[in-house]
Amino acid sequence: MARGAERALPRLPNRMSSLLAKSLARIKPSATIAVTDAARQLKADGHDVIGLGAGEPDFDTPDHIKAAAAEAMRAGKTKYTAVGGIAELKQAICDKLQRENGLAHAPDEVLVSPGGKAVVYNAMMASLNAGDEVVIPAPYWVSYPDIVRLAGGTPVLLEAGHEQGFKLGAAELAGALTARTKWVILNSPSNPTGAAYTHAELAALLAPLSDHPQVHVLSDEIYEHLVYGDFAFTSAARAAPDWRRARSPSMASPKPSP
Numbered sequence: 708m709a710r711g712a713e714r715a716l717p718r719l720p721n722r723m724s725s726l727l728a729k730s731l732a733r734i735k736p737s738a739t740i741a742v743t744d745a746a747r748q749l750k751a752d753g754h755d756v757i758g759l760g761a762g763e764p765d766f767d768t769p770d771h772i773k774a775a776a777a778e779a780m781r782a783g784k785t786k787y788t789a790v791g792g793i794a795e796l797k798q799a800i801c802d803k804l805q806r807e808n809g810l811a812h813a814p815d816e817v818l819v820s821p822g823g824k825a826v827v828y829n830a831m832m833a834s835l836n837a838g839d840e841v842v843i844p845a846p847y848w849v850s851y852p853d854i855v856r857l858a859g860g861t862p863v864l865l866e867a868g869h870e871q872g873f874k875l876g877a878a879e880l881a882g883a884l885t886a887r888t889k890w891v892i893l894n895s896p897s898n899p900t901g902a903a904y905t906h907a908e909l910a911a912l913l914a915p916l917s918d919h920p921q922v923h924v925l926s927d928e929i930y931e932h933l934v935y936g937d938f939a940f941t942s943a944a945r946a947a948p949d950w951r952r953a954r955s956p957s958m959a960s961p962k963p964s965p
């Protein structure tokens with residue numbers, strides 16, 4: 708670069724604003740990261756703080772899991788896998804769904820993704836068109852509305868306050884559905900409230916969806932094992948099995964790209 712040429716370059720913020728996609732203006736920086744960073748800073752400043760931001764266990768990854776990962780790498784399992792997940796893992800997921808959730812699925816109904824956020828993101832990007840509505844009960848995991856906005860959809864936030872145990876009733880859900888509703892995102896047990904629907908509550912909640920065949924449910928059950936006392940977790944797919952099968956064929960597989 709010629710001497711002095713750097714002075715002629717546009718300043719970084721201008722370059723950034725021309726670089727970034729307009730769609731990024733629809734979303735906000737992660738509130739989870741902000742609160743986690745604030746807690747980290749307070750700890751670094753010597754304050755006694757318990758961070759309730761990023762959802763991470765307070766224990767280390769168990770040794771047998773670390774050992775299995777190391778062994779797999781030693782055995783040369785370091786290459787690209789099948790895009791939807793390796794066959795043994797898909798079968799193990801089917802076995803888990805049968806054993807723990809009473810759900811019978813075949814491996815070709817299972818898609819492995821690198822984390823829960825990727826599942827939600829990919830599903831919204833692959834399915835939403837401009838103006839499609841996604842019903843999200845509030846309080847919600849902060850990423851849901853932003854992912855919907857980024858994908859061009861419209862989040863419809865449905866307040867479920869503490870007086871109703873942070874859970875939606877069937878009539879409230881039914882009242883929020885329109886011809887544009889494409890998804891309802893459920894999260895039970897919930898981040899951030901911890902509220903969890905019983906089998907009966909889920910069955911009642913999902914019943915009105917029979918009248919709306921264009922509506923799909925994305926049930927984020929990432930915290931299924933974080934339940935307490937004698938509460939029994941139920942998957943949404945278990946609570947409304949007929950409803951699930953009736954919708955499956957409408958998610959037509961796209962043609963493979965050439």
Ligand SMILES: Cc1ncc(COP(=O)(O)O)c(C=O)c1O
Pocket residue numbers: 761762821822823824825848894897898927929
């Ligand atoms: C409800 C919920 N779903 C999904 C995720 C993201 O999971 P992952 O870290 O596997 O992407 C989180 C993380 O906080 C979450 O709270």
